[in-house]
Every structure is written in structure tokens, then in C-alpha cells.
Amino acid sequence: MATETPYQILGVKPAATADEIRKAYRKLAKQLHPDLNPGKPEAEARFKAVSAAYDLLSDPEKRGRYDRGEIDETGAERPRYSYRPHAEGAEGWRYQPQGEMDLSDLDDLFAAFGSAGRGRRGRSGTGSGEGLRMRGPDRSFTMNVDFADAAKGDKKRLSLSPDEWLDVTIPPGIDDGQVLRLRGKGSPGFGGGEPGDALIEVHVGSHPLFRRDGDDIRIELPVSLAEAVLGARIPVPTVTGPVTMTIPKESDTGTVLRLRGKGIQRSANPGDQYVTLKVVIGHPTDPELSEFVEKWAPSHAFDPRRGMPPL
Amino acid sequence: MIALNELLGRVRGLDRQELVHWVENRWVLPEQRGDTWLFHEVDVARVELIREIRHEFAIDDEAVPVVLDLLDQVYGLRRQLRRLCDALESQPNEVREAVRRALPPSR
Numbered sequence: 001m002a003t004e005t006p007y008q009i010l011g012v013k014p015a016a017t018a019d020e021i022r023k024a025y026r027k028l029a030k031q032l033h034p035d036l037n038p039g040k041p042e043a044e045a046r047f048k049a050v051s052a053a054y055d056l057l058s059d060p061e062k063r064g065r066y067d068r069g070e071i072d073e074t075g076a077e078r079p080r081y082s083y084r085p086h087a088e089g090a091e092g093w094r095y096q097p098q099g100e101m102d103l104s105d106l107d108d109l110f111a112a113f114g115s116a117g118r119g120r121r122g123r124s125g126t127g128s129g130e131g132l133r134m135r136g137p138d139r140s141f142t143m144n145v146d147f148a149d150a151a152k153g154d155k156k157r158l159s160l161s162p163d164e165w166l167d168v169t170i171p172p173g174i175d176d177g178q179v180l181r182l183r184g185k186g187s188p189g190f191g192g193g194e195p196g197d198a199l200i201e202v203h204v205g206s207h208p209l210f211r212r213d214g215d216d217i218r219i220e221l222p223v224s225l226a227e228a229v230l231g232a233r234i235p236v237p238t239v240t241g242p243v244t245m246t247i248p249k250e251s252d253t254g255t256v257l258r259l260r261g262k263g264i265q266r267s268a269n270p271g272d273q274y275v276t277l278k279v280v281i282g283h284p285t286d287p288e289l290s291e292f293v294e295k296w297a298p299s300h301a302f303d304p305r306r307g308m309p310p311l
Numbered sequence: 312m313i314a315l316n317e318l319l320g321r322v323r324g325l326d327r328q329e330l331v332h333w334v335e336n337r338w339v340l341p342e343q344r345g346d347t348w349l350f351h352e353v354d355v356a357r358v359e360l361i362r363e364i365r366h367e368f369a370i371d372d373e374a375v376p377v378v379l380d381l382l383d384q385v386y387g388l389r390r391q392l393r394r395l396c397d398a399l400e401s402q403p404n405e406v407r408e409a410v411r412r413a414l415p416p417s418r
Contacts (some may be wrong), residue, residue, distance in 0.1 A: 069323045086356040087386035137409040
């Protein structure tokens with residue numbers, strides 16, 4: 001049961017003038033005044049209600065606020081109603097132009113919005129997802145490449161499953177941890193959208209001899225006393241395979257020789273390989289060599305530490 | 312659900328004749344049961360809404376259906392968008408991320 005409005009309590013119409021309201025109040029007040037109705041609590045309660053109603057309606061500002069629904073009949077602030085929660089609530093569909101759309105299938109949703117002018121998307125097909133094109137997600141992989149292959153570049157086949165693989169071109173000089181992007185090799189797109197990319201993080205292994213220095217490769221090469229003193233032609237490993245290198249006569253430990261173009265195999269401007277010689281006399285030392293040096297040394301004084309600062 | 316008299320008690324500054332006019336114009340769609348109307352909560356809120364745009368915004372009878380139609384379209388779209396968002400919300404992160412990246416920037 002709805003509560004009585006102050007207008008109903010005073011028995012006037014909502015459109016009543018201030019004068020009519022005052023007259024109605026005075027009439028009721030005379031009938032219901034507690035002094036004229038001793039021992040009649042219902043009359044007293046009614047009198048209070050009438051007084052409260054008149055209090056509200058006799059004040060133009062309060063009456064205006066009440067009429068606009070800003071305050072209730074007791075003068076308390078009324079929470080402002082909002083249509084939105086109802087429109088978006090369980091029953092909101094009752095005011096949808098075509099009732100609730102059945103969107104159990106995404107296609108229906110795309111069709112519902114697709115019909116509103118997305119023709120430029122080339123919606124000629126009748127396949128699923130018409131009207132929506134979504135790029136597929138990227139897929140990430142890792143791949144191990146050995147040092148020499150990374151230096152000279154390579155083509156590798158990355159197996160994803162027995163019947164799925166990716167042919168990956170390793171560019172010469174790829175860095176450890178570098179990520180290669182294979183466009184279109186990720187997961188398929190939706191609704192004819194383009195596929196995502198495959199992202200391949202490459203791990204380059206280390207090498208027991210080679211060390212990378214920018215686009216150059218460095219290597220330390222052990223040589224014998226005879227090779228160092230007399231010179232020699234000896235095979236040296238490079239990333240592209242062994243090459244024969246000439247060791248000049250009287251080469252010393254620390255001598256650096258360059259093999260041009262044998263570093264990182266960039267097609268435009270390949271790096272070089274630097275070979276640092278390291279004279280090794282062998283251990284245990286050949287007794288004949290010891291014997292020879294014993295005779296030879298006293299008459300061939302040589303101080304290899306001559307250039308060092310004093311100790 | 313409430314009947315017409317109760318609704319009149321709840322919505323200020325509204326008389327019976329005006330409310331009947333709104334229902335007859337199908338601005339409000341109460342449930343018809345026998346020869347009485349039953350107003351759901353959404354109907355009551357809609358009556359408040361119409362009262363407000365009609366009385367306080369001084370939108371006349373000719374314009375009210377246009378305003379209501381536009382509002383209904385907005386709320387319809389919001390309902391569908393909400394459903395789509397709910398569906399997206401329940402997807403694995405990977406899918407949500409892919410959708411996020413596929414969204415063209417809004418201007």
C-alpha cells in the first residue's frame with residue numbers, strides 16, 4: 001500500500017493553490033485539534049500528519065522540491081532515481097527495439113554491427129566471422145645455434161611437431177638472445193584476418209677457440225718453438241673451415257696475424273679473424289733442447305724484461 | 312510489480328490521465344493482465360525518466376518518442392557491449408592480449 005501524499009492528507013489536488021491548501025489545513029486542524037478531541041489518540045495522530053503535510057506544502061520551496069521528487073513526504077532527501085541500472089538490468093531488454101538479440105553465436109553480433117557500414121572490409125565471403133577480421137596471436141619459440149653457424153649465417157629448420165616446422169634464416173652475426181620475427185608464421189587470424197608472427201629467440205653457443213669481438217673473431221693459436229723461430233705454414237680453424245696461414249720467421253708469443261674476411265660473414269663487409277700466437281715449448285721439455293740451450297745461452301745474453309719498469 | 316494506482320502514489324507530480332497517455336503511446340510497456348496493467352520495476356523507473364524529460368527538461372510530446380528511441384538504442388548497445396566484455400573477460404590472458412593488440416586506436 002502506497003503511503004498517503006501530503007496532498008491526499010489535506011484532501012487537495014496536487015495542483016491546488018496556496019490559498020486552497022491553507023483553507024484545507026485550517027478546516028482539518030479545527031476538526032482534529034487535540035484540545036477539541038481529548039482522549040482520541042487517532043485524532044491526535046491525524047492532526048500530526050495534517051500539520052506535517054501543511055508544513056511541507058505551505059513552504060513554496062519545500063513544496064517545489066517535493067513535487068520534483070527531491071524530498072519525500074517527511075522532508076527527507078530522496079535518493080535520485082536512475083533509469084540506467086534498470087535499462088542495463090535483467091528486464092532492460094523489454095525496451096530493446098527488436099527485443100533481445102540472440103547472440104549465442106558471435107557471427108550474429110558481428111552481423112548486427114557489420115551491417116552498419118563496414119563494407120570497406122571486403123565482406124564478400126559468407127564464411128564464419130564475416131565482418132570481423134582479427135589478427136592471430138604471435139607464437140614464441142627458442143632456438144639454439146652454435147657459434148660458427150651464428151657467425152656465418154645459416155638456414156635452420158625448427159620442428160614444432162612431427163608435421164609442422166619453420167624454416168628459419170639465421171642472419172650472419174646474430175647476437176645471443178636476439179629475437180627473429182617470422183611474419184605470418186604465428187597463429188591463424190580470425191575471420192580472414194592475417195595470422196600473427198612467429199617470434200624466435202636465438203641462443204648462440206660459446207666456442208672453445210673462437211671469441212667474438214664485434215664483427216671480428218679472435219683466436220689464440222699455439223705454435224712450437226721451431227714454427228715461431230723458423231716460420232711455417234700451418235692450418236688454422238675459421239668459422240668457414242680451416243685455412244692455411246703463414247707464420248713469419250721470428251714470430252713471438254703475442255704476435256697478432258690477420259685473416260682478412262674470415263670473421264662474421266656479413267655479405268657487404270665481412271669481419272676479420274685475428275690470430276694471436278702463443279709459443280709453446282712443450283712439457284716435459286725435450287732433453288736435447290735443454291742440452292742445446294744450456295750450451296747456447298751463456299754466449300747469447302738476452303733480457304726479455306728490459307722494457308719493464310723496475311720492480 | 313505494482314498496479315497503476317500504486318505507481319501514481321510513487322511518482323510525484325503525475326496524474327492518471329498523463330500516465331495512461333504514455334502507456335497508450337507505448338512509451339511505457341506494462342504487463343497486461345486481464346484488464347489491468349502491472350508495472351515492473353523497470354517500468355516504474357521508465358515512468359520516472361519520462362516524467363523528468365517531459366516535465367523538467369520541457370521536452371514536448373512530439374520529441375519524447377525520439378529521445379526514448381535514442382536512449383533505448385544506447386542502452387541496447389551497452390547491453391551488447393557488456394555481454395561481449397563479459398565473454399572477453401573469461402578468456403585466457405593470451406586471447407585478451409591478442410584482442411587488445413588488435414583494437415585500433417580510438418580517435
